[in-house]
Amino acid sequence: MKPILDLDFIDNRTPEQAAAAPSCDTHISKDTNTGRTRKLYIESYGCAMNFSDSEIVSSIMFEQGFDTTSEIDQADLVFLNTCSIREKAEQTVRNRLGQINYYKKKKPSMMIGVLGCMAERLKKSLLEEEKIVDLVVGPDAYRDLPNLINEVDGGQKAVNVLLSREETYADINPIRLNSNGVSAFISIMRGCDNMCSFCVVPFTRGRERSRDAHSIVREAEALVAQGYKEVTLLGQNVDSYKWASEDGSESVNFAQLLEKVALVSPDLRVRFSTSHPKDITDEVLYTIKKYDNICKYIHLPAQSGNSRVLELMNRTYDREWYINRVDAIRAILGEDCGISSDMIAGFCTETEEEHQDTLSLMDYVQYDYSYMFFYSERPGTLAARKLEDDIPLEVKKRRLDEIINKQRETSLARNKRDIGKVHKVLVEGPSKKSEEQLSGRNDQNKVVIFDKKHYKKGDYVNVLVTDCSVGTLFGEAVD
Ligand code: SAM
Ligand code: SF4
Numbered sequence: 508m509k510p511i512l513d514l515d516f517i518d519n520r521t522p523e524q525a526a527a528a529p530s531c532d533t534h535i536s537k538d539t540n541t542g543r544t545r546k547l548y549i550e551s552y553g554c555a556m557n558f559s560d561s562e563i564v565s566s567i568m569f570e571q572g573f574d575t576t577s578e579i580d581q582a583d584l585v586f587l588n589t590c591s592i593r594e595k596a597e598q599t600v601r602n603r604l605g606q607i608n609y610y611k612k613k614k615p616s617m618m619i620g621v622l623g624c625m626a627e628r629l630k631k632s633l634l635e636e637e638k639i640v641d642l643v644v645g646p647d648a649y650r651d652l653p654n655l656i657n658e659v660d661g662g663q664k665a666v667n668v669l670l671s672r673e674e675t676y677a678d679i680n681p682i683r684l685n686s687n688g689v690s691a692f693i694s695i696m697r698g699c700d701n702m703c704s705f706c707v708v709p710f711t712r713g714r715e716r717s718r719d720a721h722s723i724v725r726e727a728e729a730l731v732a733q734g735y736k737e738v739t740l741l742g743q744n745v746d747s748y749k750w751a752s753e754d755g756s757e758s759v760n761f762a763q764l765l766e767k768v769a770l771v772s773p774d775l776r777v778r779f780s781t782s783h784p785k786d787i788t789d790e791v792l793y794t795i796k797k798y799d800n801i802c803k804y805i806h807l808p809a810q811s812g813n814s815r816v817l818e819l820m821n822r823t824y825d826r827e828w829y830i831n832r833v834d835a836i837r838a839i840l841g842e843d844c845g846i847s848s849d850m851i852a853g854f855c856t857e858t859e860e861e862h863q864d865t866l867s868l869m870d871y872v873q874y875d876y877s878y879m880f881f882y883s884e885r886p887g888t889l890a891a892r893k894l895e896d897d898i899p900l901e902v903k904k905r906r907l908d909e910i911i912n913k914q915r916e917t918s919l920a921r922n923k924r925d926i927g928k929v930h931k932v933l934v935e936g937p938s939k940k941s942e943e944q945l946s947g948r949n950d951q952n953k954v955v956i957f958d959k960k961h962y963k964k965g966d967y968v969n970v971l972v973t974d975c976s977v978g979t980l981f982g983e984a985v986d
Contacts, residue, residue, distance in 0.1 A: 534558050536565060536575035536684050543574040548582035549684070552600060553590025555741055555780070556712075557623055559692040561588045562681030564622065564649050569682060571653045579610055584618045584656070589625035591707050593883035597625055604637050611639050618659050620644060624711035628887075630668045640664075646697070646712050647671040670698075670713035677722040680729075687935050689965050690737035690776075693726050694718065695764065699743040701783070703810075704821040704889035705854065705882060708743060715743070717750040720759040720767060727771045736933055736965055737776040740768065745779050746786035762790040769798040774967075776933060778952070780806045784832050785824045792839040803840055804875075804952045807832065808849035812868025813861035816854055821889060826868065833872050843924075845951030847876040850910050853903030854882045855894035862906045869913045875921045875951060877914045881907045915977050922953070922975035929985060930955060932970045934962055955980045 534551040547568050551561040564586065565575050576582055585607060590596040600621070611617050620642040621633055627645035634640055641659045644652060645668035655665040675697055683691055699708050700715040727738055742748060748761040759767070761779075769777050777798070782791075782805050795801045807829075811817050814825035824832075836844055850865060869877075881903035884896040898906075930949040938944040938956045945959050947968065956979060957970045972982040 534561065534685050535577055536561070538577050539565075539569070539575045539682065541569075541574055543569070543572050545573045545583040546576040546581050547573040547584045547586065548576050548579045549586040549588060550603070551588040551623075551685075553588075553592060553596060553624070555692055555739065556694065556743070557588050557590060558685045559681070559694045559741055560623065560646060560649070561586075562684050562692075563676045563679050563694075564588070564652065565682040565684055566679050567649055567652050571656065575682070575684065579607070580614075582610075582617060584620065585610075586620045586622050589621055589623040591624035591628045591711050591885065593880065593885070595883065600625055601637065604639060608639050618642070618656070620655075622646070622649070624707065627668050627670070627711040628707065631666050634664050634666065642666065643668065645670065647674045649676070650674070672714050672716060675716055675718035677719045680726075686735075687964070689735060689933065689935055690739065691730050691735050692741050693723060693730075693738050693768075694742070695723055695740045695745065696742035696748055700747075701744060701823075702821055702889060704819060704894070705810075705851065705885070707885040707888055710887055712743070715747065717742075717748045720750045720757075720764055723764065724767050724771060727768050727775065731772045731775050734965065736774060736967075737778065738768065740764070740777065740779040742779075743781060744783040744786060746782055746788065746791060760790075762788065762794040765791065765794050765801060766798070769794075769801050773800055775800060776950075777801045778804065782807050784809065784829050785822070787832055789835055789839065792835060796839055802845075802950045802952065803843065804845035804847075804950060805836060806847045806849075807836075808878075809865075809868060809872075810849060810851050811854060811857070811861070811865050813857070813864035816857050816861050816864075819856065819890075819894065820851075820854060826864065829868070830871065843951070845875045845921075845953070846872060847878075847952075848872070848874050849878045850880070852879070852881045852907035852910055853898035855890055855896055855898070857898060857906075862909070865910060866913050869910070869917060873917050873921060874914065875953065876918060877910070879907060879910050879914065918977050919975070922977070922980060925949075925953070925972045925980055926975060927972070929969050929971050930980070930982070932957070932968050934964050934966045934968060936964050949980070953980055954978065955982060957982050957984055960984055 536549040549561050551557050589600045618641045619639050622644045626643045633643050642655050642665040647670050648667035651667045658665040696717045698713040698715045746761050751758040884891050932947040932955045934945050934947040938946040962968050968984050969986050970982040971985045972980045974981040
């Protein structure tokens with residue numbers, strides 16, 4: 508899953524510049540000029556799940572007569588699809604609302620909606636705190652958007668933050684906003700039942716529910732028919748995917764779902780995220796091994812390398828269990844399988860020695876990549892209610908630095924292992940630095956750059972890797 512935003516920057520742009528472009532890692536809607544009468548601009552923050560939800564929202568709004576636009580000043584309706592995972596993510600959205608006020612003043616008829624986790628967490632109070640907001644809609648209420656828009660058209664403010672035990676939006680055909688035309692997200696489940704003590708997700712996205720397996724396979728088939736080459740199956744804990752037909756005659760677990768999607772086409776690469784260490788089974792690992800088109804890459808967030816801290820985090824596994832799962836990955840899928848993690852530095856009461864356990868776990872696993880954060884207390888979570896956020900900020904930041912430095916070392920070491928080997932790369936487009944070079948990803952999700960020659964976006968190319976940096980492999984096509 509994509510990293511949570513970490514916007515440690517000073518925004519010194521003019522109000523005009525800042526209002527025209529959001530900061531850093533946000534996703535913005537594309538232009539769908541189909542002649543609809545009104546235009547929706549949607550900006551998405553946080554994780555891939557949110558980016559995927561914005562595609563569902565765009566589809567619902569399209570049916571209501573809205574094209575999407577990438578230009579905020581063209582918009583009749585502006586949505587921010589928000590993240591609550593850390594305090595900074597929420598602050599970013601509040602700053603952004605301040606910038607959008609600039610446009611609302613120029614065009615008072617512009618409607619402003621806050622969607623997603625922050626809407627769910629703050630509910631009606633968001634309307635009181637942020638005066639420019641007209642509607643607040645939680646992640647399970649997007650089908651109600653047409654009614655809510657009608658209320659706002661009628662001069663009211665509108666809120667729907669009801670969580671659902673059933674909603675999976677299975678029948679909605681997403682409008683692909685986040686795609687390069689090569690890879691797409693497929694949401695396979697919603698919510699989370701895990702209650703990790705630091706995490707706000709169970710409160711903002713509700714109970715876990717799995718989507719009808721047939722609708723997932725149909726979505727993958729439709730993507731293949733449109734020329735897509737890669738799908739990423741998304742869920743907070745994909746290994747606990749479990750769907751059963753209403754009459755009980757059919758039931759599908761995650762390993763079986765992976766197999767069904769892999770069988771859609773041998774040319775379709777299948778990725779998935781996120782795997783929870785407590786739930787990932789050998790059956791899943793053997794399914795990954797069985798199909799060449801299931802990527803040998805597992806995002807397996809550890810959060811900490813210390814068993815006492817893991818217990819406080821309510822992760823329901825300990826260091827030994829985690830190491831056992833990594834050993835199983837290595838035994839079944841080999842040394843080349845990519846493994847990445849999420850790590851939290853400075854969780855409540857974490858000692859210096861316990862922090863060292865995180866670093867030693869990183870040495871043991873040799874992660875290809877990690878998303879790394881320092882602990883940010885979130886209101887309402889188990890940790891906020893029961894534990895003291897007692898690690899000083901400077902200590903959290905120093906520990907995070909050490910984790911980041913360790914990760915840089917292991918990423919480089921892992922990338923060096925790739926030199927001299929041929930990798931199958933799916934081309935995503937030109938490289939950022941040169942039109943003469945292409946950028947794609949190998950099986951392990953690493954970015955590979957090579958000379959363009961006659962290759963193009965969407966091709967699978969065999970690339971001999973000749974060099975690397977901490978974040979990138981460089982090579983030449985050998986077909
Ligand atoms: N479901 C995934 C899992 O269990 O690994 C992760 C979902 S969460 C959206 C992404 C990551 O954000 C977590 O793995 C964790 O590292 C980080 N995170 C969540 N809550 C946090 C908090 N309060 N402070 C710092 N990082 C946090
Ligand atoms: Fe949050 Fe834990 Fe659920 Fe992941 S598994 S979303 S960290 S509660």
